[in-house]
Amino acid sequence: MLPFSQRVCLITGSGRGIGRAIALEFARLGADVIVNYFRNPKPAQETVRQIEALGRKALLVKANVGELDEIEKLFQAVENEFGKLDYFINNAASGYNRPALQQRPKGWEWTLNINARAFLFCAQKAVPLIQRAGGGAMVVISSPGSQRVLPDYVVVGASKAALEALVRYLAVELAPLNIVVNGVSPGVVETEALQHFTAIWQDKSLIEKAQAQTPAGRLVTPQDVANLVVFLCSPQASMIRGQIIAIDGGASLPAR
Protein backbone atom coordinates (compact mmCIF):
# COMPACT_ATOMS: atom_id res chain seq x y z
CA MET A 1 0.00 0.00 0.00
CA LEU A 2 1.25 3.48 -0.89
CA PRO A 3 2.03 5.80 2.07
CA PHE A 4 -0.64 8.38 1.20
CA SER A 5 -3.42 6.01 0.09
CA GLN A 6 -6.88 7.25 1.13
CA ARG A 7 -5.34 10.68 1.86
CA VAL A 8 -6.55 13.95 0.37
CA CYS A 9 -4.26 16.88 -0.38
CA LEU A 10 -5.00 20.45 -1.51
CA ILE A 11 -2.19 22.44 -3.12
CA THR A 12 -2.87 26.08 -4.00
CA GLY A 13 -1.47 27.21 -7.36
CA SER A 14 -0.88 23.65 -8.52
CA GLY A 15 -1.60 24.03 -12.23
CA ARG A 16 2.06 24.56 -13.05
CA GLY A 17 5.55 25.07 -11.63
CA ILE A 18 6.45 23.88 -8.15
CA GLY A 19 2.79 23.39 -7.20
CA ARG A 20 2.29 20.92 -10.05
CA ALA A 21 5.37 18.91 -9.00
CA ILE A 22 4.01 18.73 -5.43
CA ALA A 23 0.56 17.66 -6.68
CA LEU A 24 2.04 14.88 -8.81
CA GLU A 25 4.29 13.64 -6.00
CA PHE A 26 1.31 13.34 -3.63
CA ALA A 27 -0.57 11.47 -6.37
CA ARG A 28 2.39 9.12 -6.95
CA LEU A 29 2.37 8.35 -3.23
CA GLY A 30 -1.32 7.47 -3.35
CA ALA A 31 -3.20 10.68 -2.45
CA ASP A 32 -6.22 12.18 -4.17
CA VAL A 33 -5.48 15.79 -5.04
CA ILE A 34 -7.32 19.11 -5.29
CA VAL A 35 -5.67 21.20 -8.01
CA ASN A 36 -6.24 24.95 -7.60
CA TYR A 37 -5.50 27.52 -10.28
CA PHE A 38 -6.29 31.18 -10.85
CA ARG A 39 -5.63 32.43 -14.38
CA ASN A 40 -4.34 29.50 -16.45
CA PRO A 41 -6.82 26.64 -16.93
CA LYS A 42 -4.84 24.74 -19.60
CA PRO A 43 -1.79 23.75 -17.53
CA ALA A 44 -4.11 23.00 -14.58
CA GLN A 45 -6.16 20.62 -16.75
CA GLU A 46 -2.88 18.94 -17.74
CA THR A 47 -1.96 18.51 -14.06
CA VAL A 48 -5.36 16.88 -13.51
CA ARG A 49 -4.81 14.59 -16.50
CA GLN A 50 -1.45 13.45 -15.10
CA ILE A 51 -2.92 12.81 -11.63
CA GLU A 52 -5.74 10.74 -13.12
CA ALA A 53 -3.21 8.83 -15.25
CA LEU A 54 -1.61 7.78 -11.94
CA GLY A 55 -4.98 6.30 -10.93
CA ARG A 56 -5.94 8.99 -8.40
CA LYS A 57 -8.89 11.32 -8.13
CA ALA A 58 -8.29 14.96 -9.02
CA LEU A 59 -10.62 17.88 -8.37
CA LEU A 60 -9.92 21.09 -10.32
CA VAL A 61 -10.99 24.34 -8.61
CA LYS A 62 -10.50 27.85 -9.99
CA ALA A 63 -10.10 30.26 -7.08
CA ASN A 64 -8.12 33.42 -6.44
CA VAL A 65 -6.77 32.81 -2.94
CA GLY A 66 -6.33 36.57 -2.52
CA GLU A 67 -10.13 36.86 -2.18
CA LEU A 68 -11.80 35.60 1.00
CA ASP A 69 -15.03 34.54 -0.74
CA GLU A 70 -13.01 32.51 -3.25
CA ILE A 71 -11.20 30.75 -0.39
CA GLU A 72 -14.65 29.90 0.97
CA LYS A 73 -15.64 28.49 -2.43
CA LEU A 74 -12.42 26.46 -2.69
CA PHE A 75 -12.90 24.75 0.67
CA GLN A 76 -16.62 24.22 0.05
CA ALA A 77 -15.65 22.32 -3.11
CA VAL A 78 -13.18 20.19 -1.10
CA GLU A 79 -15.84 19.42 1.50
CA ASN A 80 -18.46 18.55 -1.10
CA GLU A 81 -16.15 16.21 -2.99
CA PHE A 82 -14.10 14.56 -0.24
CA GLY A 83 -15.66 15.52 3.12
CA LYS A 84 -12.19 15.78 4.69
CA LEU A 85 -8.63 16.93 4.07
CA ASP A 86 -5.30 15.44 5.22
CA TYR A 87 -2.75 17.93 3.89
CA PHE A 88 -2.91 21.59 2.94
CA ILE A 89 -0.01 23.03 0.91
CA ASN A 90 0.08 26.84 0.62
CA ASN A 91 2.07 27.30 -2.60
CA ALA A 92 0.34 30.02 -4.70
CA ALA A 93 2.18 33.31 -4.91
CA SER A 94 2.08 36.52 -6.85
CA GLY A 95 3.64 39.95 -6.48
CA TYR A 96 4.29 43.47 -7.65
CA ASN A 97 8.01 43.62 -8.38
CA ARG A 98 9.42 47.15 -8.24
CA PRO A 99 11.65 49.18 -5.89
CA ALA A 100 10.26 50.11 -2.46
CA LEU A 101 9.79 53.79 -3.34
CA GLN A 102 7.70 52.88 -6.39
CA GLN A 103 5.33 50.55 -4.57
CA ARG A 104 1.67 51.56 -4.27
CA PRO A 105 -0.99 50.42 -1.78
CA LYS A 106 -2.63 48.25 -4.47
CA GLY A 107 0.58 46.24 -4.99
CA TRP A 108 1.03 45.78 -1.25
CA GLU A 109 -2.55 44.60 -0.75
CA TRP A 110 -2.52 42.29 -3.78
CA THR A 111 0.77 40.67 -2.79
CA LEU A 112 0.14 40.38 0.94
CA ASN A 113 -3.40 39.04 0.42
CA ILE A 114 -2.33 36.27 -1.98
CA ASN A 115 0.97 35.32 -0.36
CA ALA A 116 0.26 35.71 3.37
CA ARG A 117 -3.36 36.47 4.28
CA ALA A 118 -4.51 33.51 2.19
CA PHE A 119 -2.60 31.10 4.43
CA LEU A 120 -4.30 32.32 7.61
CA PHE A 121 -7.81 32.13 6.20
CA CYS A 122 -7.22 28.91 4.25
CA ALA A 123 -5.87 27.39 7.49
CA GLN A 124 -9.09 28.38 9.30
CA LYS A 125 -11.10 26.55 6.65
CA ALA A 126 -8.71 23.59 6.48
CA VAL A 127 -8.66 22.83 10.21
CA PRO A 128 -12.18 21.35 10.58
CA LEU A 129 -11.62 19.22 7.46
CA ILE A 130 -8.23 18.00 8.73
CA GLN A 131 -9.80 17.24 12.12
CA ARG A 132 -12.26 14.95 10.34
CA ALA A 133 -9.21 13.06 9.03
CA GLY A 134 -7.91 12.75 12.61
CA GLY A 135 -5.00 15.14 12.01
CA GLY A 136 -2.61 15.99 9.21
CA ALA A 137 -0.17 18.62 8.05
CA MET A 138 0.21 22.03 6.43
CA VAL A 139 3.27 23.20 4.52
CA VAL A 140 3.88 26.66 3.06
CA ILE A 141 6.31 27.55 0.27
CA SER A 142 8.28 30.60 1.32
CA SER A 143 11.36 32.20 -0.25
CA PRO A 144 14.80 33.47 0.85
CA GLY A 145 13.46 37.00 0.16
CA SER A 146 11.71 36.79 3.56
CA GLN A 147 15.10 37.53 5.13
CA ARG A 148 17.52 38.49 2.35
CA VAL A 149 17.23 41.56 0.12
CA LEU A 150 16.52 40.74 -3.54
CA PRO A 151 16.05 43.40 -6.27
CA ASP A 152 12.47 44.73 -6.61
CA TYR A 153 11.24 42.08 -4.17
CA VAL A 154 10.23 44.27 -1.20
CA VAL A 155 6.52 43.46 -0.98
CA VAL A 156 6.99 39.78 -1.83
CA GLY A 157 9.76 39.62 0.78
CA ALA A 158 7.46 41.22 3.37
CA SER A 159 4.65 38.81 2.45
CA LYS A 160 6.94 35.80 2.82
CA ALA A 161 8.17 37.08 6.21
CA ALA A 162 4.53 37.33 7.34
CA LEU A 163 3.90 33.84 5.94
CA GLU A 164 6.80 32.42 7.96
CA ALA A 165 5.52 34.08 11.15
CA LEU A 166 2.09 32.51 10.54
CA VAL A 167 3.78 29.11 10.27
CA ARG A 168 5.26 29.45 13.76
CA TYR A 169 1.99 30.64 15.34
CA LEU A 170 -0.13 28.00 13.66
CA ALA A 171 2.41 25.27 14.47
CA VAL A 172 1.83 25.99 18.17
CA GLU A 173 -1.93 26.61 18.04
CA LEU A 174 -2.67 23.56 15.88
CA ALA A 175 -0.33 21.11 17.62
CA PRO A 176 -3.04 19.97 20.11
CA LEU A 177 -5.24 19.15 17.08
CA ASN A 178 -2.55 16.83 15.72
CA ILE A 179 -1.78 19.17 12.82
CA VAL A 180 1.88 19.65 11.90
CA VAL A 181 2.78 23.02 10.33
CA ASN A 182 6.07 23.84 8.59
CA GLY A 183 7.49 25.74 5.64
CA VAL A 184 10.09 25.22 2.94
CA SER A 185 12.23 27.95 1.41
CA PRO A 186 13.64 27.00 -1.99
CA GLY A 187 16.58 28.71 -3.64
CA VAL A 188 16.36 29.48 -7.36
CA VAL A 189 14.07 26.95 -9.08
CA GLU A 190 13.64 26.99 -12.84
CA THR A 191 9.92 27.69 -13.40
CA GLU A 192 7.96 30.30 -15.36
CA ALA A 193 8.36 32.60 -12.33
CA LEU A 194 12.09 32.64 -13.03
CA GLN A 195 11.51 33.69 -16.65
CA HIS A 196 9.58 36.65 -15.19
CA PHE A 197 12.52 37.62 -12.94
CA THR A 198 15.02 37.15 -15.78
CA ALA A 199 12.96 39.70 -17.73
CA ILE A 200 12.40 42.30 -14.96
CA TRP A 201 16.00 42.10 -13.70
CA GLN A 202 17.18 42.17 -17.34
CA ASP A 203 19.61 39.42 -16.47
CA LYS A 204 19.75 36.60 -19.02
CA SER A 205 22.54 34.92 -17.09
CA LEU A 206 20.49 34.66 -13.87
CA ILE A 207 20.24 30.89 -14.11
CA GLU A 208 23.95 30.37 -14.95
CA LYS A 209 24.99 32.67 -12.06
CA ALA A 210 22.66 30.96 -9.60
CA GLN A 211 24.03 27.59 -10.66
CA ALA A 212 27.66 28.76 -10.31
CA GLN A 213 26.87 30.06 -6.79
CA THR A 214 25.32 26.79 -5.64
CA PRO A 215 27.78 24.51 -3.83
CA ALA A 216 25.73 21.44 -4.84
CA GLY A 217 26.51 22.31 -8.48
CA ARG A 218 22.98 22.46 -9.87
CA LEU A 219 19.76 24.36 -9.32
CA VAL A 220 16.99 23.06 -7.11
CA THR A 221 14.23 21.40 -9.17
CA PRO A 222 10.47 21.45 -8.53
CA GLN A 223 10.84 17.72 -7.77
CA ASP A 224 13.42 18.46 -5.01
CA VAL A 225 10.87 20.79 -3.39
CA ALA A 226 8.07 18.23 -3.77
CA ASN A 227 10.22 15.55 -2.11
CA LEU A 228 10.76 17.80 0.93
CA VAL A 229 7.08 18.76 1.15
CA VAL A 230 5.89 15.14 1.18
CA PHE A 231 8.54 14.32 3.80
CA LEU A 232 7.20 17.12 6.03
CA CYS A 233 3.73 15.53 5.71
CA SER A 234 5.01 12.06 6.64
CA PRO A 235 4.96 10.50 10.13
CA GLN A 236 8.80 10.52 10.07
CA ALA A 237 8.70 14.34 10.23
CA SER A 238 6.10 14.65 12.98
CA MET A 239 8.52 16.21 15.49
CA ILE A 240 9.52 19.01 13.10
CA ARG A 241 7.23 21.91 14.02
CA GLY A 242 7.08 25.52 12.89
CA GLN A 243 10.34 25.35 10.94
CA ILE A 244 11.21 26.96 7.62
CA ILE A 245 13.57 24.54 5.92
CA ALA A 246 15.91 25.95 3.28
CA ILE A 247 16.34 23.80 0.18
CA ASP A 248 18.93 25.57 -1.93
CA GLY A 249 21.87 23.24 -2.52
CA GLY A 250 23.86 25.35 -0.04
CA ALA A 251 23.52 28.54 -2.13
CA SER A 252 22.83 30.73 0.93
CA LEU A 253 25.87 29.46 2.90
CA PRO A 254 28.98 31.18 1.46
CA ALA A 255 29.59 34.80 2.57
CA ARG A 256 29.71 37.05 -0.51
Ligand SMILES: NC(=O)c1ccc[n+]([C@@H]2O[C@H](COP(=O)([O-])OP(=O)(O)OC[C@H]3O[C@@H](n4cnc5c(N)ncnc54)[C@H](OP(=O)(O)O)[C@@H]3O)[C@@H](O)[C@H]2O)c1
Ligand atom coordinates in the same frame (compact mmCIF):
# COMPACT_ATOMS: atom_id res chain seq x y z
N1 LIG B 1 10.76 29.57 -8.73
C1 LIG B 1 11.58 29.95 -7.77
O1 LIG B 1 12.78 30.18 -8.00
C2 LIG B 1 11.09 30.05 -6.35
C3 LIG B 1 12.02 30.28 -5.34
C4 LIG B 1 11.60 30.40 -4.01
C5 LIG B 1 10.27 30.28 -3.72
N2 LIG B 1 9.35 30.05 -4.70
C6 LIG B 1 7.93 29.93 -4.30
O2 LIG B 1 7.41 28.71 -4.79
C7 LIG B 1 6.01 28.84 -5.03
C8 LIG B 1 5.70 28.42 -6.45
O3 LIG B 1 6.51 29.19 -7.32
P1 LIG B 1 6.63 28.87 -8.89
O4 LIG B 1 8.02 29.26 -9.28
O5 LIG B 1 6.13 27.51 -9.19
O6 LIG B 1 5.63 29.99 -9.44
P2 LIG B 1 4.90 30.13 -10.84
O7 LIG B 1 5.54 29.25 -11.87
O8 LIG B 1 4.83 31.59 -11.07
O9 LIG B 1 3.45 29.58 -10.49
C9 LIG B 1 2.65 30.31 -9.61
C10 LIG B 1 1.42 29.48 -9.33
O10 LIG B 1 0.61 30.20 -8.38
C11 LIG B 1 -0.70 30.31 -8.92
N3 LIG B 1 -1.31 31.56 -8.47
C12 LIG B 1 -0.84 32.82 -8.60
N4 LIG B 1 -1.70 33.69 -8.03
C13 LIG B 1 -2.73 32.96 -7.54
C14 LIG B 1 -3.93 33.26 -6.85
N5 LIG B 1 -4.23 34.53 -6.56
N6 LIG B 1 -4.76 32.26 -6.49
C15 LIG B 1 -4.46 30.97 -6.78
N7 LIG B 1 -3.34 30.61 -7.45
C16 LIG B 1 -2.50 31.59 -7.81
C17 LIG B 1 -0.54 30.27 -10.43
O11 LIG B 1 -1.77 29.86 -11.00
P3 LIG B 1 -2.25 30.36 -12.47
O12 LIG B 1 -1.17 29.93 -13.42
O13 LIG B 1 -3.55 29.70 -12.73
O14 LIG B 1 -2.39 31.85 -12.38
C18 LIG B 1 0.59 29.24 -10.56
O15 LIG B 1 0.08 27.93 -10.51
C19 LIG B 1 5.70 30.32 -4.73
O16 LIG B 1 5.20 30.42 -3.41
C20 LIG B 1 7.03 31.00 -4.87
O17 LIG B 1 7.11 32.20 -4.11
C21 LIG B 1 9.74 29.94 -6.01
